[in-house]
Amino acid sequence: EAAVTQSPRNKVTVTGGNVTLSCRQTNSHNYMYWYRQDTGHGLRLIHYSYGAGNLQIGDVPDGYKATRTTQEDFFLLLELASPSQTSLYFCASSWGGRGSDYTFGSGTRLLVI
Amino acid sequence: GQQVQQSPASLVLQEGENAELQCNFSTSLNSMQWFYQRPEGSLVSLFYNPSGTKQSGRLTSTTVIKERRSSLHISSSQITDSGTYLCAMAPMNTGGADRLTFGKGTQLIIQP
Numbered sequence: 001e002a003a004v005t006q007s008p009r010n011k012v013t014v015t016g017g018n019v020t021l022s023c024r025q026t027n028s029h030n031y032m033y034w035y036r037q038d039t040g041h042g043l044r045l046i047h048y049s050y051g052a053g054n055l056q057i058g059d060v061p062d063g064y065k066a067t068r069t070t071q072e073d074f075f076l077l078l079e080l081a082s083p084s085q086t087s088l089y090f091c092a093s094s095w096g097g098r099g100s101d102y103t104f105g106s107g108t109r110l111l112v113i
Numbered sequence: 114g115q116q117v118q119q120s121p122a123s124l125v126l127q128e129g130e131n132a133e134l135q136c137n138f139s140t141s142l143n144s145m146q147w148f149y150q151r152p153e154g155s156l157v158s159l160f161y162n163p164s165g166t167k168q169s170g171r172l173t174s175t176t177v178i179k180e181r182r183s184s185l186h187i188s189s190s191q192i193t194d195s196g197t198y199l200c201a202m203a204p205m206n207t208g209g210a211d212r213l214t215f216g217k218g219t220q221l222i223i224q225p
Contacts, residue, residue, distance in 0.1 A: 031211065042199065042215040058212065088154060094211045102146060102211060104156040 003027070006091050006105035013081050013112055021076040021108050023091030029103075031096040032074040034058070034066060036087040037107075043090065049074060050096060081112045116140055117202055119216035126223055132187040134219045136200035144211065145176050145183045150197040150218070159185070159198075190223045197221070 004025045013019050025032060033048040045058030047066035055066055063085060065077040078085055091105040120135045136145070147159040160167050160174040162183065167174050171190075176183040187194055197220050201213035 033212070035215075040217070042217040043201075043213075044215070045212055048212060056212075059214075090156065096211060102158050102161070102213075104148075104158075106155050109154075 004091055004093050004103050004105040006089075006108050008108060009106065010109045011111070013110070015082060015112055017081045017112075019078040019081050019110065021078075021089055021091075021110070023074045023076075023105055024072050025074075025091075025093040025103070026072065027093050027101070027103055028071070029093035029095055029101070030071075031094045032068060033092045033094075034064075034074070034076045035090045035092065036060065036085075037090060038087050046076065078110075081110075083112045086110060086112045116204075116214050117200060117216040119198075119200055119219050121219060122217070123220040124222070126190050126221070128190060128192055128223055128225050130190055132185075132190050132194070132221060134185040134187075134198050134200075134221075136183040136185075136216055138181050138183075138202045140202075140204050142178070142181075142202045142204055144203045146201045146203075146213065147174055147183070147185050148199045148201065150199060152196055156199075187221075190221075192223045192225060195221055195223045 007022045034046040035043040037043045044060045047058050048056050049068035068074045089108045094102045116139050118137045144163045149157045162174040162176045171188045173186040197218040199218045201215045203211050
């Protein structure tokens with residue numbers, strides 16, 4: 001079954017630490033996205049990509065890097081984690097331009113202490 | 114400013130009552146979607162509805178572009194409908210990407 005799989009499900013790190021969140025999709029979708037969800041803000045787009053090697057900036061990119069290594073794999077990197085990056089992170093994929101097949105992963109809860 | 118506004122922020126109903134959730138957007142849109150977020154956090158796509166009316170079981174979505182609004186109607190609500198409902202729009206001129214802007218959600222609680 002086509003899906004979007006995120007890892008880890010939960011992560012605790014210290015301020016200044018490095019964190020990598022992973023996402024793999026088996027939907028054969030072109031586009032992949034990283035969102036964060038915070039109380040009072042809803043989901044906000046961090047970065048997205050339309051294929052291997054491509055990266056596009058979203059609405060809240062500061063403090064985040066991302067890399068799309070293959071059609072299936074999209075990574076979010078926090079190189080100097082801060083408490084303000086404590087959040088619930090979602091990865092998603094879609095064909096692009098159609099919308100009806102938007103698929104989310106189960107989310108990663110990140111706590112920066 | 115906020116491009117997508119949802120109302121109400123929360124709604125408590127008795128089982129069997131109908132729910133009406135609203136979403137208003139401030140820019141020209143390319144697409145409108147509704148998602149359901151389960152209490153444990155996972156997200157499920159309900160409707161892709163850029164215009165008109167779509168129905169799936171007890172759920173009906175209506176988008177009126179010229180009025181810049183979309184609604185989600187849940188008939189005969191059930192306890193299992195409890196959770197958060199999110200609307201999201203993709204504005205025009207984003208190329209092929211479905212880069213969505215989300216509302217803050219409506220938390221729905223269905224009581225027995």
